[in-house]
Amino acid sequence: MPREKTPEEAYDELVTRGLYEEANPDKDEIGKVIRLAIEDYEFGKGLREISNPNWRVIFNINYDVLRELCDQLMRFKRQKISNHQGLFAFIILHFPELELDWTFFETIRGMRNQNKYMGADITRDMWKKMEMQTDLYISTLKKEIEKRLKSV
Numbered sequence: 001m002p003r004e005k006t007p008e009e010a011y012d013e014l015v016t017r018g019l020y021e022e023a024n025p026d027k028d029e030i031g032k033v034i035r036l037a038i039e040d041y042e043f044g045k046g047l048r049e050i051s052n053p054n055w056r057v058i059f060n061i062n063y064d065v066l067r068e069l070c071d072q073l074m075r076f077k078r079q080k081i082s083n084h085q086g087l088f089a090f091i092i093l094h095f096p097e098l099e100l101d102w103t104f105f106e107t108i109r110g111m112r113n114q115n116k117y118m119g120a121d122i123t124r125d126m127w128k129k130m131e132m133q134t135d136l137y138i139s140t141l142k143k144e145i146e147k148r149l150k151s152v
Contacts, residue, residue, distance in 0.1 A: 059111065
């Protein structure tokens with residue numbers, strides 16, 4: 001198994017491959033995307049409360065919300081990328097004040113990839129290990145974007 005990349009290594013490799021693109025922060029667009037992402041997040045929170053929920057669906061909703069929030073935050077630095085590892089590396093390196101954890105991002109990205117590309121399921125136990133940190137990161141990212149939107 002290959003050694004896990006650091007955020008710096010992932011970022012540098014994707015910069016070299018030219019995968020980061022220029023993006024303009026459009027205040028209205030960012031606001032709309034964030035509103036929809038938070039609607040999805042709230043819907044996903046409701047799913048946690050039903051009897052016998054599908055934990056894979058709940059995980060995927062939350063992963064997509066996290067990714068979308070990171071994508072929108074990245075636009076304040078006038079950049080975008082479709083590669084999820086590159087997205088998370090960028091956020092870690094360019095927003096150190098948020099104190100987000102690279103290992104957490106790599107763990108959830110790995111879970112998502114195992115599910116999407118290899119058919120691995122996501123169990124209640126797997127979700128419960130991620131739930132608190134996922135909620136915290138969604139809240140942190142949302143607050144940071146809202147703060148930055150006020151000063152655009």
